Amino acid sequence: MKYLTLLLLPTVLLFAADTSPATPAKAAPKYQEGSCCDKATKRGDKCNHPCCVKAAKVGKVCDHCNEPVKK
Ligand SMILES: [Zn+2]
Ligand SMILES: [Zn+2]
Numbered sequence: 001m002k003y004l005t006l007l008l009l010p011t012v013l014l015f016a017a018d019t020s021p022a023t024p025a026k027a028a029p030k031y032q033e034g035s036c037c038d039k040a041t042k043r044g045d046k047c048n049h050p051c052c053v054k055a056a057k058v059g060k061v062c063d064h065c066n067e068p069v070k071k
Pocket of ligand 1: 062
């Protein structure tokens with residue numbers, strides 16, 4: 001009986017790890033609704049504004065064209 005428990009324990013732990021909430025996916029760049037980048041993305045394209053391209057290169061969203069949402 002004890003051996004069985006030892007054998008089952010790692011399985012249970014793995015199962016628990018599998019079902020635990022996954023780490024939240026990295027948030028996708030958030031474009032402001034209606035911005036040049038938003039429109040381009042909806043067209044399946046990328047915004048080609050120099051300022052936006054520059055921001056995208058460093059993994060950011062151009063905050064000149066996509067003003068942060070005010071809370
Ligand atoms: Zn843009
Ligand atoms: Zn821009």
